[in-house]
Amino acid sequence: MLYVITGPPAAGKSSWIEAHATARDIVIDLDRITVALTGPGAPHWNHAPLQQRVAQRARYAAIDEALQHLDRLDVYLIHTMPTAKAIAKYKRLKARIVVVDPGQAIVMARIAAMRSPTMERVATRWYNARRHLPQPAMPQTSRPW
Template sequence: MLYVVTGPPASGKSSWVDAHAKPNDIVIDLDRITLALTGPGAPQWNQHPLHLRIAHRARYAAMDAAFQLLDELDVYLIHTMPSAKATARYRRLKARIVVVDPGQDVVTQRIAAMRSPEMERVASRWYNARRGRPRQGMPQASRSW
């Protein structure tokens, strides 16, 4: 089974995956990949453009390989804002789409406390893209922050 976990930055997507994925499952998380590809002491949420360029390539390669094994294992993919093309691909793969959204006020507070200010723009884009859609996210916090 493919689980595609979406939501704004700092919403708790990684925490949701940590609570649901089993040790034998595949977890594809751009933040984890970027951290794995950078040196000791790199920030947990590294948004350096050069690091992200390499991490995106590794992520796409991991996705291609993991999607071929969906009959054998579960795959958890964190994808903040999948495009229409990506969403169509996930639906063809019969993915379960999970939206993690504790609310814009909570996300804004978490970004201010833990993330780079650029993430505020990403969160705003995420919420603007969802305007007019019924709220499907998690109303509760994903973990104690």
């Protein structure tokens, strides 16, 4: 089964996966990939552009390979803002699309506390485009912050 986890930055997408995935599942999360590909002490968020570029290429390769094995394992894919084309592809693959959104005020507070200010723009774009996405599967906060 393919699970596509979407939501604004700092919404709790990774926490949702931590609560649902097992050690046997595949988790494709750009932040986790970037941390795995960078040296000791690298930040968990706010990665440098070159590190992000390398991680993004690894993410695409992981997605391509994982989709070939959906009959044998579950895949959890974080996709913050999937395009209409991506959503159509996920629906063809019979994916479960999960929207994690604790609310704009909580997201903006988390971004202010933990993330780069540029993520505020990403979150604002996500909320502006939200009307095109399925309704949230998790209207409460993901964990105590």
